[in-house]
Amino acid sequence: MLLFVHITCVLLSYAAFLLAFYSGLLFLLQERQLKHKRMGVLFHRLPALDTLDRVNVRAIGWGFALLSVGILVGAIIGRRATGQWWNNDPKVYGTVMLWSVYLLLWLLRVRSALRGRKVAVLSVLGFGLVLVIWLGVNHALLLGTKAL
Amino acid sequence: MDILVVGVNYRTAPIELRERVAFRAEHLAQAYAELQQDTGLPEALILSTCNRVEVYAGAPASGDVASRLVSFLRSHGAFLEGEGQDSFYAYEEAQAVRHLFRVASGLDSMVLGEAEILHQVKQAYERAKGHGATGKVLNALFQKALNAGKAVRTHTAIGRGGMSVGTVAIELAQKIFGELRPYTVLLLGAGKVSEMTLKRLIARGASRVRIANRSAERADLLATRYGGERVALDALEDQLVEADIVIASCSVERPLLTGERIQRLMPRRHHRPLCLIDLGVPRNIESSVGQAENIYLFDIDDLQDLVAHHHGQRQQAAGEAQRIIDSKVRHFLAWRQQERGAFIPSASVLAGAR
Numbered sequence: 001m002l003l004f005v006h007i008t009c010v011l012l013s014y015a016a017f018l019l020a021f022y023s024g025l026l027f028l029l030q031e032r033q034l035k036h037k038r039m040g041v042l043f044h045r046l047p048a049l050d051t052l053d054r055v056n057v058r059a060i061g062w063g064f065a066l067l068s069v070g071i072l073v074g075a076i077i078g079r080r081a082t083g084q085w086w087n088n089d090p091k092v093y094g095t096v097m098l099w100s101v102y103l104l105l106w107l108l109r110v111r112s113a114l115r116g117r118k119v120a121v122l123s124v125l126g127f128g129l130v131l132v133i134w135l136g137v138n139h140a141l142l143l144g145t146k147a148l
Numbered sequence: 149m150d151i152l153v154v155g156v157n158y159r160t161a162p163i164e165l166r167e168r169v170a171f172r173a174e175h176l177a178q179a180y181a182e183l184q185q186d187t188g189l190p191e192a193l194i195l196s197t198c199n200r201v202e203v204y205a206g207a208p209a210s211g212d213v214a215s216r217l218v219s220f221l222r223s224h225g226a227f228l229e230g231e232g233q234d235s236f237y238a239y240e241e242a243q244a245v246r247h248l249f250r251v252a253s254g255l256d257s258m259v260l261g262e263a264e265i266l267h268q269v270k271q272a273y274e275r276a277k278g279h280g281a282t283g284k285v286l287n288a289l290f291q292k293a294l295n296a297g298k299a300v301r302t303h304t305a306i307g308r309g310g311m312s313v314g315t316v317a318i319e320l321a322q323k324i325f326g327e328l329r330p331y332t333v334l335l336l337g338a339g340k341v342s343e344m345t346l347k348r349l350i351a352r353g354a355s356r357v358r359i360a361n362r363s364a365e366r367a368d369l370l371a372t373r374y375g376g377e378r379v380a381l382d383a384l385e386d387q388l389v390e391a392d393i394v395i396a397s398c399s400v401e402r403p404l405l406t407g408e409r410i411q412r413l414m415p416r417r418h419h420r421p422l423c424l425i426d427l428g429v430p431r432n433i434e435s436s437v438g439q440a441e442n443i444y445l446f447d448i449d450d451l452q453d454l455v456a457h458h459h460g461q462r463q464q465a466a467g468e469a470q471r472i473i474d475s476k477v478r479h480f481l482a483w484r485q486q487e488r489g490a491f492i493p494s495a496s497v498l499a500g501a502r
Contacts, residue, residue, distance in 0.1 A: 034323060035438075037450045039316070039457065044305075048326035049421065112418035116442040 002077050009070030010095075014130055016063030017102070020056050021127035024120035027052040031117055053116070056123055057109055064102045071099060094133035101126055150285060150484070153244040154217040154236060155195075155202030158258050161235035169225035171196040173275070179224070180279045187216045191283040193276040193290065195251075197268045199258055204248065206285030214238040245289065245480055249473045252297035254306060260462055261306035261469075266297040289480070296476040303472060306465040313451045314345040316458070317425045318352055321393050324423050324444055332356040334391035336381075337398035338366050341427050345395050350374055358387060362398070385409075389416045393423045396432035407436035410443060425451070 030046040033039070046052075074092075079085050086092070105122050108114040114122075156166060171179050171194050183192050183203070191206035203217050218236050225232075239247045247256070252269045254261045273290040276282045282290070301307045325331050333354050335342055338361040346357065357376030361367035367378040379387055384404065388394070398404060405424070419442050426433045426447040438445030 030323065034320065034444050037446065037454065039319065039454055043323060046323075048322060049324050050326040112420075115419035116421060118441070 002073055002080075006070055006073040006077060009066045009073065013063045013066035013070055014134060016059045016066060017123075017127050017130050020059035020063060020123040023052045023055040023059060024123035027056065027120040028117065028124070031120070049116075053119075056119065057106075060102060060106050060109065060123060064099070064106050067095075067099055067102065071095060091133065098126075098129055098133055101129060150206060150241065151244045151289060152205045152207075152213055152217070152238065152240050153202055153247055154205075154214055154221065154238045155200060156221070156232070156235045156237070157200035157202075157256070160237060161232060165225065165227075165232045165235055166198070166201060168227070169201045169221050170198075171201065171224075176275055177279055180276070180281045182224075183220060184281075186220050187213065189213065191286045192281050193272060193286050195269060195272040197265065199265075200251070200256075202251075204244070204286060204289070206283065206289065214240075242477065242481055246473065246477050248289065248293045249296045249477055250470075252293040253300040253469055253473060254297070255300075255466060255469055255473070260466060263301065263307050266294065266301070269297065270294055288483070292476065292480045296473055299476065300469040300472050304465040304468045305461050306469050313341065313427070313448065313455060314348050316451050316454045317345055317395075317446065318348050320444070320446060321349070321423050321425075322352065324421055325392065328352050328354040328393075330356075331392035332358060332390055333376075333393045333395070334379075334387055335359045335361070335370070335376075336384075336394060336396040336404065336432065337361055337428065338363075338370050339397040339427070342395050342397045343370060345425065345427070346370070346374060349393065354393070358391065360384070360387065385413060388413055388422075391422070392420065393425070395425045395427065397427040398432050400428065400430065400432055403430075403432060403434045405433040405437055407434055407440065410437050410440055414440065414442065427451075 026046055027049060029042055030049055030052065033043040033046070034049070074095075075085050078087050105114075105119065105126060109119050156169060158166070161169075176194065179194060180192070183189065183194070187205075189205050189207050193204040193206075195202045195204065201221065203221065205213055205217065207213070218238070221236070222232070248269075250256045252266055254263065254265050257265050269290070273282070273286075273294070277287070322328065328349060331354060333346065333349055333356065335346055335358065338359060350357070355375075357371075357374055358379045359367045359370050359376050360379050360381045361370075362381065364378065370376065371378045388405075388410075396404065410422075421442045421444065424433055424437065424443065424445040426445065429448060431447055433445060433447070435445070435447070437443060
């Protein structure tokens with residue numbers, strides 16, 4: 001049951017970060033149209049900057065909250081299995097790094113220290129980190145076990 | 149002869165003639181009755197708008213239907229002998245189909261691509277149907293015409309607005325803020341174009357309006373007219389912190405807003421996006437301001453370029469629209485051909501009937 005909650009929360013948080021990535025990307029495209037004073041097909045098809053920004057902030061907030069719950073439940077599972085709160089697993093390090101990055105991004109945005117383009121760029125880059133951790137670490141682990 | 153259209157439009161007849169021959173909605177029942185009496189047409193439809201009055205006929209009729217329709221319209225408009233002699237046009241068959249499809253798509257309109265005509269065609273069709281004036285031929289024709297009009301609107305840029313500096317400015321603001329209601333509009337200077345732009349912003353939902361102007365009188369006038377608030381030009385910085393959309397049109401020697409000044413203000417604004425529309429010549433806002441983050445600056449040249457660009461796009465869209473229409477017309481005519489062929493029972497139908 002705990003494992004199910006853990007996996008669901010983490011996957012949902014990744015989905016939220018994907019949404020943040022996507023809205024960030026569209027924001028960058030629409031912003032470019034506006035800054036370059038173009039009213040082409042992209043300009044008409046893409047939503048307003050404000051709409052994309054709202055989706056982006058919420059996605060980051062939800063993603064962060066879900067990831068927090070996911071990590072907490074994961075730690076409980078780890079404690080039950082090994083008696084320790086912390087495992088020396090590259091995936092755990094990666095996930096905590098991811099958590100810190102999105103916490104920072106969320107705080108900066110909510111406190112309006114960063115806004116617009118920069119937040120969009122960071123949400124796009126942040127999802128790169130999600131991919132590295134999710135795919136890369138799984139892959140590396142797989143290779144590692146094979147090597148053993 | 150199956151399909152025919154006779155009429156006048158803004159190109160062939162001045163308003164003085166068009167208004168006489170126009171049909172009002174409440175007189176349509178009578179008009180259809182007279183039309184039936186005068187011409188004996190089994191299928192007819194009247195399309196009457198401020199830019200055109202046309203009668204469509206669908207009938208395997210005999211004799212010169214076109215001249216009978218012209219005299220029907222002439223007597224309806226109480227035309228004198230020789231009056232509006234060259235105003236009437238008539239198209240038959242493929243040409244008539246093509247004409248209607250172009251009309252429904254807004255290609256034949258005074259304002260190229262306007263959307264109202266599609267609605268008017270639909271209304272005219274529904275009314276004619278309501279009066280029992282249409283039949284198989286015109287029903288199919290008008291359904292296909294409405295369909296063609298919709299296809300043109302969906303697949304080409306013909307209906308896109310933004311034909312003036314003001315409407316372009318609003319489209320830009322809407323792509324920054326989306327819904328305009330919660331945002332504050334600040335007018336710096338209260339010229340004619342600024343007022344027009346403000347009026348359009350309000351029509352699109354903007355509700356918080358501040359007006360700063362040298363002449364307090366004019367500012368007050370606009371404030372009462374548009375439900376806004378007059379603010380002092382001296383308190384510009386505070387106003388810029390609160391505003392989201394600024395329309396500037398002051399006559400100034402040096403720019404009111406410099407890059408440096410706006411950089412200083414952005415933290416106070418919590419870096420909220422700011423849309424600056426500079427209608428002034430000389431410019432009220434330094435062009436370097438537009439490079440700052442979260443600031444979107446458009447000066448009068450940018451806006452005029454966009455208007456010109458739009459105009460070019462519409463012309464191009466008209467070409468695309470014509471291609472869509474041509475293919476829809478071909479389809480319709482092919483269908484008509486088949487329908488006519490179907491009157492002769494084919495061997496398989498006869499075999500089935502046995």
